Amino acid sequence: MDGRDFMVPSDFPPLQMDVAPQKVPVTLLTGFLGAGKTARLNATLKEGKSRIAVIENEIGALGVDGALVANAHAEADGVIELSNGCLCCSAEVDLVAALEGLVRRHRSGRCLERIIIETTGLADLAPVISLLEDKTDPLAEDLFLDSTVTVVDVSHLLRSSGPCEGPLHSWSSGFGTSASLDMAASMPRAAVPGPGRSAALRTFWRQVAFADQLILSKAEQLGEDEVNHPIQILQKVNPLAEMIVSNDRSIQPLPPPRRTSAPVSAFERLGALPSSWQTIQPAHLEGVECITLRLEGKLFAEDALLRWARGLLQADLEVWRIKGLLQIQGRGLMLLQGAGDQVTLEPWPEAEVHFVVCIGAKGALGAKEQLEVALASCATVMPSLRG
Numbered sequence: 001m002d003g004r005d006f007m008v009p010s011d012f013p014p015l016q017m018d019v020a021p022q023k024v025p026v027t028l029l030t031g032f033l034g035a036g037k038t039a040r041l042n043a044t045l046k047e048g049k050s051r052i053a054v055i056e057n058e059i060g061a062l063g064v065d066g067a068l069v070a071n072a073h074a075e076a077d078g079v080i081e082l083s084n085g086c087l088c089c090s091a092e093v094d095l096v097a098a099l100e101g102l103v104r105r106h107r108s109g110r111c112l113e114r115i116i117i118e119t120t121g122l123a124d125l126a127p128v129i130s131l132l133e134d135k136t137d138p139l140a141e142d143l144f145l146d147s148t149v150t151v152v153d154v155s156h157l158l159r160s161s162g163p164c165e166g167p168l169h170s171w172s173s174g175f176g177t178s179a180s181l182d183m184a185a186s187m188p189r190a191a192v193p194g195p196g197r198s199a200a201l202r203t204f205w206r207q208v209a210f211a212d213q214l215i216l217s218k219a220e221q222l223g224e225d226e227v228n229h230p231i232q233i234l235q236k237v238n239p240l241a242e243m244i245v246s247n248d249r250s251i252q253p254l255p256p257p258r259r260t261s262a263p264v265s266a267f268e269r270l271g272a273l274p275s276s277w278q279t280i281q282p283a284h285l286e287g288v289e290c291i292t293l294r295l296e297g298k299l300f301a302e303d304a305l306l307r308w309a310r311g312l313l314q315a316d317l318e319v320w321r322i323k324g325l326l327q328i329q330g331r332g333l334m335l336l337q338g339a340g341d342q343v344t345l346e347p348w349p350e351a352e353v354h355f356v357v358c359i360g361a362k363g364a365l366g367a368k369e370q371l372e373v374a375l376a377s378c379a380t381v382m383p384s385l386r387g
């Protein structure tokens with residue numbers, strides 16, 4: 001952490017160094033879609049300070065994050081990808097298997113100093129935290145949940161709620177009562193959220209409430225006064241979390257393991273949320289849609305592609321994430337990243353599969369065919385096909 005970062009003190013009691021040193025600390029890295037989880041994971045791996053194993057979980061069948069991490073840090077001590085489902089749902093069994101594999105490796109002498117589990121942006125953490133906090137589970141002999149780190153895109157949090165009027169204002173003035181928190185449920189702007197958006201909001205605020213550490217990303221896009229507003233709100237939802245704010249563009253690594261067990265059970269922290277948000281919804285991804293389009297052999301015009309992605313994200317606050325690997329005319333293979341109102345393209349070395357993944361509330365993306373047609377209009381002619 002450099003001098004430009006600052007921490008907002010939490011109400012946590014002093015930490016006790018009460019965990020046997022040989023146990024492997026597990027960091028649960030979470031945060032809504034596009035908040036900046038992978039960027040911080042990569043910054044941590046690039047430091048190369050310790051032997052870290054990574055478990056990546058993605059919603060779509062095509063894993064981008066696993067490739068992003070492996071590409072950024074070829075020497076990572078193993079990147080295990082659990083694609084096509086949230087850890088809390090279909091991939092829970094895979095998570096146990098992945099952790100058992102890492103424990104075997106640790107016991108055989110290839111000692112690990114840290115395991116980082118990056119969840120999907122829509123993960124409900126309850127089952128994962130229950131598993132990792134279960135002292136009777138055989139995994140507990142070798143590892144322990146060190147901290148839940150939630151990354152929050154504060155610039156999007158502020159923008160999506162309106163500057164002063166509206167839900168965010170209501171929260172900060174009357175927070176703590178169920179009524180004011182119910183108003184939180186109407187964020188972003190729409191008066192009555194659809195099922196997909198409600199599910200996303202519930203998931204977002206549960207991720208915040210479960211956190212031991214909250215990293216406020218994209219804060220450098222806001223003025224100092226603007227940042228204070230979301231900080232106050234996040235503190236009211238989770239007064240125990242240590243808050244880490246970065247005011248510059250460089251992405252800081254994750255904080256090191258704390259080597260302690262949390263003084264307050266993660267589940268007790270949900271008390272600040274409306275009661276209907278305190279329990280997990282069995283089918284919390286219902287109402288959420290993930291469309292993947294394969295794009296091998298297609299070449300895209302940069303301007304048109306960026307316009308398409310910005311248009312999709314801005315037209316409706318129910319489109320949350322666009323991510324892909326595509327060939328761009330004159331630039332080669334590029335990684336497309338879209339979240340909030342930020343869309344970027346960056347060079348990518350190589351990939352066998354070219355595609356775009358779009359995630360949003362059901363119906364917000366339109367039919368897959370419509371997306372295909374819209375994207376086709378951004379494509380240009382492959383050089384080999386020119387006469």
Ligand SMILES: Nc1nc2c(ncn2[C@@H]2O[C@H](COP(=O)(O)OP(=O)(O)OP(=O)(O)O)[C@@H](O)[C@H]2O)c(=O)[nH]1
Pocket residue numbers: 031032033034035036037038039040065120121216217218219220221249251321323337338339344
């Ligand atoms: N300006 C700015 N951009 C950021 C910051 N953190 C992340 N980004 C950018 O936001 C985009 C999404 O970042 P990721 O790290 O991929 O986000 P993620 O949470 O892993 O996304 P999902 O895995 O899809 O949920 C990328 O283009 C990042 O470069 C930040 O603090 N400031």
